[in-house]
Amino acid sequence: MPMSSDPLQSVALTAMARVATDFETDARVPMNPHPDVIVIGAGIIGATCAWRLSQAGLKVTVLERSATGSEASQAALGVLTFHARPQFPEPLLVLCRHSREYYPSVIDELAEVTGERVDYREAGQLMVAPFDADLPELEEAERANRELGLEVERASPEEVRLLEPHLNPDLASALYYPGDAWVDNTALTFAIVKAAQSAGARIERANVTSIEMGNGRAGGVQAGGETYQSEWIVLAAGCWSGQIPGVPDLPVVPRRGQAFAVEGALIRRVVHSPRAYMVPKGDIQTMLGATVEDVGFDTANTLGGLRDIASKSLEMSAKLESCTFDGAWAGLRPGTPDEIPVIGPFEQIPNLIVASGHFRNGILLAPLTARLVRDHLTGSDPVPDLAPFSPNRAALRRA
Ligand SMILES: Cc1cc2nc3c(=O)[nH]c(=O)nc-3n(C[C@H](O)[C@H](O)[C@H](O)COP(=O)(O)OP(=O)(O)OC[C@H]3O[C@@H](n4cnc5c(N)ncnc54)[C@H](O)[C@@H]3O)c2cc1C
Numbered sequence: 160m161p162m163s164s165d166p167l168q169s170v171a172l173t174a175m176a177r178v179a180t181d182f183e184t185d186a187r188v189p190m191n192p193h194p195d196v197i198v199i200g201a202g203i204i205g206a207t208c209a210w211r212l213s214q215a216g217l218k219v220t221v222l223e224r225s226a227t228g229s230e231a232s233q234a235a236l237g238v239l240t241f242h243a244r245p246q247f248p249e250p251l252l253v254l255c256r257h258s259r260e261y262y263p264s265v266i267d268e269l270a271e272v273t274g275e276r277v278d279y280r281e282a283g284q285l286m287v288a289p290f291d292a293d294l295p296e297l298e299e300a301e302r303a304n305r306e307l308g309l310e311v312e313r314a315s316p317e318e319v320r321l322l323e324p325h326l327n328p329d330l331a332s333a334l335y336y337p338g339d340a341w342v343d344n345t346a347l348t349f350a351i352v353k354a355a356q357s358a359g360a361r362i363e364r365a366n367v368t369s370i371e372m373g374n375g376r377a378g379g380v381q382a383g384g385e386t387y388q389s390e391w392i393v394l395a396a397g398c399w400s401g402q403i404p405g406v407p408d409l410p411v412v413p414r415r416g417q418a419f420a421v422e423g424a425l426i427r428r429v430v431h432s433p434r435a436y437m438v439p440k441g442d443i444q445t446m447l448g449a450t451v452e453d454v455g456f457d458t459a460n461t462l463g464g465l466r467d468i469a470s471k472s473l474e475m476s477a478k479l480e481s482c483t484f485d486g487a488w489a490g491l492r493p494g495t496p497d498e499i500p501v502i503g504p505f506e507q508i509p510n511l512i513v514a515s516g517h518f519r520n521g522i523l524l525a526p527l528t529a530r531l532v533r534d535h536l537t538g539s540d541p542v543p544d545l546a547p548f549s550p551n552r553a554a555l556r557r558a
Contacts, residue, residue: 194220194534196536197380197389199367203232203344204514205395206351207529212393215537220389221355222382222457224366228307228348231397231521234416234490236438236446237344239523240284242287242311242336243305248369250553251499252307252505256522262340272354277346278441280491282428284339285314285323288331289474294434296331304475310338322471325425325478336446341429341438344522370405370511376404377511389413391536393512398456398493400501400515407505409550411516413456415463417449421482435471444472444485445473447472451519460487473556494518497554503532503545512536 168406169287178480196212198205201223213219238263241255262279286296304311314333319326322335354361365382370392372378379388394409396398401409425445438446450464465487473479495501495516504512514532517524534543 163401168269172415194218194361194389195523196220196385196391196393197222197310198393198395199380200396201227201352201362201395202230202395202397203222203228203348203351203525204397204517204528205393206348206355207361208393208395208514208532209356210224210355211529211533212536213355213360215533216538219355219360220369220387221360221362222365222380222387223362224364227352228345231416231492233345233401234418234488235344235522236346236418236436236448237342237440237522238284238436238438239340239342240336240429241311241520241523242286242300247291247303248497248499249518254500254502254527254548255523256258256309258337258524259340261526261530262342266342268421271356272357273281273350275332275346275350277350279340279347280342280428281338281340283335283337284431285319285326285430286334286336287319287326287430288476289327289330290331290537293433294331297334300336304336309340311336323426323427326430326476327474330475336375339429341377342522343393343441347522367403370394371457372405373507375508377397377508391510391512393532395514395530397411397515397521398491400513406511407507407550408556409501409513409515409557410496411501412453412495414451414494414518415454415457416449416492417460417468417487417489418446419460419465419468419487420446422483422485423477423482425478427481432471432475434470435468435475437472437475445482447479456491458489458491460489491520494523495555497552499554500528500548501550501555502525502528502548503535503550506549506551 198221201221207483209219209221223292266279274530282550287487288294312335333388367380367382369381370377377392379386398413401411424439424442426439436448440446447468493516501516531543
């Protein structure tokens, strides 16, 4: 099959009303001891892969040890953005850009399948410089985005006041990204789980304890005392993907993100500075985040983490001082050494496909990741070139 050069073709919870809804095994979908595909993990990545693979006519069983969508996919803030930063790796930018383009059609498709529309808003994003010292970073971001032909505008203090009246009036400068969006990632993940089940995927509560290898193939998985066998295995276990016995060396590591919310929508669109994000959750909350910490698999909230977010957010809006605290949470982003996700098969085990390591962009990247995994498994023409995202790439070991 020809290879395309187009990267697209070729390319704890501690509080809150963030209650994990458990869309577990759908009785309508019969047990299948020999599915075509086993997907490990039902976060947004595994669920979206299961949906697209089921739609393609494959028999899919998802093994999830906890409630569906209850880990990083629920902790996210739902920001859909892909702006160029000098340190932003190009393959990641290409992925983000194309995945962002799918969002409106994915939201429409989910509404058709589930009968409910996920809250998705194309309200743009403001990047603000609270201090003069932040101006070089803002200018660099503007230049990098213009060079790539991405939509970006300078916003005057008057324009910022009109767009977001509750921001501090003395901000040094601001950029406006009109094409950015926000999605309710919790509702989205659950809608995708429902859609996957409607398409025939079976979701089972099972903790995968090992992947069985033999003759250069992943023969099956062990979970809850059972052996599951399939032609393909999709490893979408988030930051735990490299921990499952049998998986070859896979440097996907947990990077904790803490966040908290205050009551009321103080802002209408996503606002961020070089140090913090403020994100309106529908019309009910303003979410503030997020830390990036290397503390292993610890999903606790710490006073230091929350203080850090609060002080950096106050640089953008002093109005936050009088807002009512509405809960805090933390989640583990699946990080990689080069900050590029891992999508594709191990060279030495071609039927073990990784879909992990999406770090800060897993919500944004889920639609395209699932498409790439589906196209790889179904042998689309042209087959996607997954080399930049390979689990065997040198940068994963060198970085
Ligand atoms: C505070 C915070 C803010 C964020 N904000 C954004 C944002 O604004 N935009 C964005 O795009 N991204 C954001 N992210 C990143 C995003 O949340 C992640 O990249 C994404 O959720 C990863 O999805 P996943 O499905 O790979 O992992 P997860 O959601 O963690 O799912 C992995 C699943 O695998 C299951 N699992 C693990 N091991 C096993 C096993 N052995 N057997 C069975 N099941 C197993 C787990 O129980 C879990 O359900 C944010 C993350 C955090 C923490």
